[in-house]
Amino acid sequence: MLETIYSLLFIEFLGILVFPIIFTVFWKLPDRGYSISKLLSLLLLVYIIWILGSFDFNYNLKISASVILICFGIISFITFYYNYNYILSFIKREYSLILLIDVIFVLVFAIWLFIRNLDPTIYHTEQVMDFTILNSVMNTSSYPPNDLWYSGNPINYYYYGYLIFGIFFEYLQIEVSLAYNLAIPLIASLSSIVLFGLIWNICTCFQISKLNITLVSICTVTVFNFFSNFQPILEFLNSIQILPKEFILWIAIDGLNYNTESISIFPNDHYWWWRATRVINTFDILSNASLDYTITEFPFFTFALADLHPHLISIPIYLMFLTLLFNYNILNNHNKIISQTKIISNNVFFLFISVTFGSLMITNTWNIPSIFLLLFGTAIIPVRNYFTYKTFFRFKIPLYVSIMSLLLFLPFYNNYVPPVNQIDVVGAISSRFIHIFIVWGFFICIILLFLTIVYRTKHHYFINGRLLNLSFSILPVIFMILIWSILIFVKDTFDGNLLFMIINKNISLLLILITFLFLSHLLITKTEIPIINNQPYLTTNSSNGIYFIITILLIGVVLILIPEYFFIKDQFGNRMNTVFKFSFQSWILFTVFTPFLIYSISTYVRKYRIYYYISFLLISILYLYYSIAFINLQVNNWDKTPSINAHKNFSVHNKMTYDSIQWIQNNLPQGSIILEAPGDSYSNFSKISSFSGYPTVLGWIGHQRQWRPFELEEIFKREKDIENIYISNNINRVKELIKEYGIKYIYLGIQENIKYGEENISKNTFRLFGKRIYQSEEMINGTYIYIYDVN
Structure with missing residues (x-):
């Protein structure tokens, strides 16, 4: 419960902290950017931390994020000092709008938190994969993060969306099993207020009463959150x-x-x-x-399926991108306030839209075709009535944004192979x-x-x-x-x-x-x-x-x-x-x-x-x-037990595995490679590495083939080598393989017995030179962990 309150208070704090900056940049929007302030501030914070990690700065997240937030606060204070009349006037005039946006945020968050509470477990579809990546980004200070399912290699996947919420929850010191389930309602609520603000801003262009604007905006949020197809x-x-x-x-x-x-x-x-x-x-x-x-x-x-997947994570950013396009391409410079800061605010705006555009591209690469269509398609609207060769100069700004976003996120592209x-x-x-x-x-x-x-x-x-x-x-x-x-x-x-x-x-x-x-x-x-x-x-x-x-x-x-x-x-x-x-x-x-x-x-x-x-x-x-x-x-x-902990059913229905994961987290050095049996995608395999946060040699085989089609031979080799370690009677070969992959611990549990056969494992020699350091309470079909030192 406290973690939920901390999350809501912190995201609210982020929005308020940078609102003076956003106010001056989005002075053309009727809501002055208040509906996007929470998300945009989080995006900016994460981008700076990601840049530090991408260039291998040895930073402490708590200290670094706090310093960045202090810098945001200083800039906001200076901005507020020079524009406080306009900002206070807006707050007095539109306090009901501000309150309504925050009410919608909390209400949508509460609804989706309740739905997630009904089944908080992580066990089906690609939830385990998503949990693995979130676990990885929350336990590293350099990027790209290590692939927990392919030890010794970075993740070759668009991990940036996981990082956005991973950094958010890591800063609050909320454990990953709670962070996963808090991220779902947080994404839904951020999406809802960004969408509400977008519709409010667009409707204000027309001669519509505030009541009708409010009703249309609320209906849009309802359709977005709760409608289905036929x-x-x-x-x-x-x-x-x-x-x-x-x-x-x-x-x-x-x-x-x-x-x-x-x-x-x-x-x-x-x-x-x-x-x-x-x-x-x-x-x-x-x-x-x-x-x-x-x-x-x-x-x-x-949202109901609760796969914390890139297409879900990118929703609020996608909607915010529409707001930024509306702000630039549609609204005229009819407002005379803050004229002395227009040049600065325009430059800052292009930085904001470049960060947003770049974030969308690497949060979910499937966004790329549509956001390019949106960026260049909406650019032509203000000059649609007079097509000349000069019309093509309207594409100059979208081109700048495209180039700037590529440069801003160049470290990602240097390490990512499509x-x-x-x-x-x-x-x-x-x-x-x-x-x-x-x-x-x-x-x-x-x-x-x-x-x-x-x-x-x-x-x-x-x-x-x-x-x-x-x-x-x-x-x-x-x-x-x-x-x-x-x-x-x-x-x-x-x-x-x-x-x-x-x-x-x-x-x-x-x-x-x-x-x-x-x-x-x-x-x-x-x-x-x-x-x-x-x-x-x-x-x-x-x-x-x-x-x-x-x-x-x-x-x-x-x-x-x-x-x-x-x-x-x-x-x-x-x-x-x-x-x-x-x-x-x-x-x-x-x-x-x-x-x-x-x-x-x-x-x-x-x-x-x-x-x-x-x-x-x-x-x-x-x-x-x-x-x-x-x-x-x-x-x-529902079992009538309120909980948003992803380990809820795991600790009840698979207590032996859960206990071993808890022991690993409490007793083994972080980052040590633990060998477990790999398996097919969407299966019960690879959960030790996923839930513990410790890397293994090979996780879900099908997903690694998707992410690394250029390394199919290496994936096949790892699969065979792992099998040899578990069942081979050639002790020298087993030692060579353990040393080759830097394996420190070997896990022997239910899935290993299923995959290789208990009768085969019992005959192997890896127990002869390994030291048993953990044994479950169950003596038959129990769980064991062995430590190795072959150096």
Whole structure:
């Protein structure tokens, strides 16, 4: 409990500490950057510490971070001294906004802390891997950190996101088993207030009442945190036995079977909630084998699953990046305050956006395509109405930001070898129309409804002389399809008629293609778009704000389209990860503006507004079903013992292993290499190194192959060498291998007996020259640790 309070107080302190600086830099934003102050201050603190560690400065985290915070405080005090009238005036005028942001932060944190409390254990999916990396970054002062699952080598993975929260909790001296579970609600709450502030700032561009701005912003946070796609609604209809068996067979969602059990409000299957993220798939007619396994996560699932993965960690930074883009590209310098510091604040702003952009790239490298699209796409908005050769000078600043971010994070790139560097084409397989509707129907229908109203309002303008723009707007898609078709033809990866294949694929994507067509048409049209009905006039900011929204939505659509034609080829050899990461970013981009579009549409249906809102209220209840049903499932399985300790069930259901880990942490020198048996990914292997924080020779084999495809021979060698150490009768060879890998201790427990066979291990000779230093209480199938000195 105290750790939770410390975390909340410290992040609040960080935000307040640097707010005077942020206030002067983001003086154009209506909230003056208060909604991003907590996250941005943490990002700056971590970056400075990371630079120190990357250049091998022998620093103490507690002292170094404290000195950095003192420096922040001094700069903030000086800034406040020269601008206190403006800052105090803002606080007096907008105290309710400041209070609301902090209330949302605490409330969202509390909700997700409660959900995490229902099942705080770390045992499934990639939680163990994420815990391992977090453990590694919290126990080092140099970067890149050592790979606990590949002793003697640094992590070849985008570890920076783990470092952001690792440093935060390490500074507070919160142990990693608590830090992991506190990080999930902290990321959700930071994301929520950044999103709230972004919508508030955008809505303020338009002539909307504060009450409506508040409601739209809160609704956006709600959609972001708790909405799902349409699949759980099908689960509900199946649970109450409304869905026909034929429809379920036709829709072909893996695991969704006709309900033959009793009628219930919630599904009876314990893992039903997984299926909402495994919708898009194609099955072989004869064998029923999966041909196109994909993942389409959304924030609630991601937070509930609690894999502390880079795509989750990067969410608040991604949203903050949108705020920075809005601040630079949309808002004019209409405000006269703090004019004497404009030059300095602009330079500081470019430093902030470069750090944010660079952090996004190395927190999750899958962000790179979309953030480059966002950076360069939004840059053109202020000059969209007068395209000349000088227009391209607008790309000068994005280019500077790109170069600066690469330079700022150069130490990372010097030590990171990308495991994938190849782009391939998607073959005949395509997402089915019905699957696309299930995943994206809510957002696409709202966008198309908004576009229908816009075109109806301005129909005379679009028809008279502007239809040519409509043809230009489809050119990017035609070009992409043409390139895809040529590559398919050259690679000869199609069966039958190529033309039929092209037509079939694009019919499936018709809904997405239509959305792209009309969004891009609006973007290149010079008319003013009446996003709010009966506005007396449009300011430059509100006009730019409209096109900012359209640009973001268009990029979201592009991110859906790309994996239908091309994918980044990884170890799996399919488009699973490309669909996963791109669709997740699309979901976030759509979430940002969909509630605002719902409000915008309502201004055009004043006569039927009450029916309109009732309809969306009912639809919202349906889309909230997933989160309600999931929480109900977790509550029913809860053991009623409040805890956020990741070791909770581990210490109860696997006490022997837990006790040995505790003994290792309390008795062995930090950094000593402990040998344990390696195993497959997502298994119970490698938990000694993961939970203790001590390196082993080889951890999850599958993940090491993903991270190091250029070292497959070495990985295979390590696997065989470890087997020899455990079962070989050649004592000299065992000694050589122990010395080669610098092994100090050998762990012998349940997993080792499973992997190598108890009868094989009992015959080996490594016990003859090793000294037993630990033995569990269980004499049969117990746990032992041996110490070795072969020097």
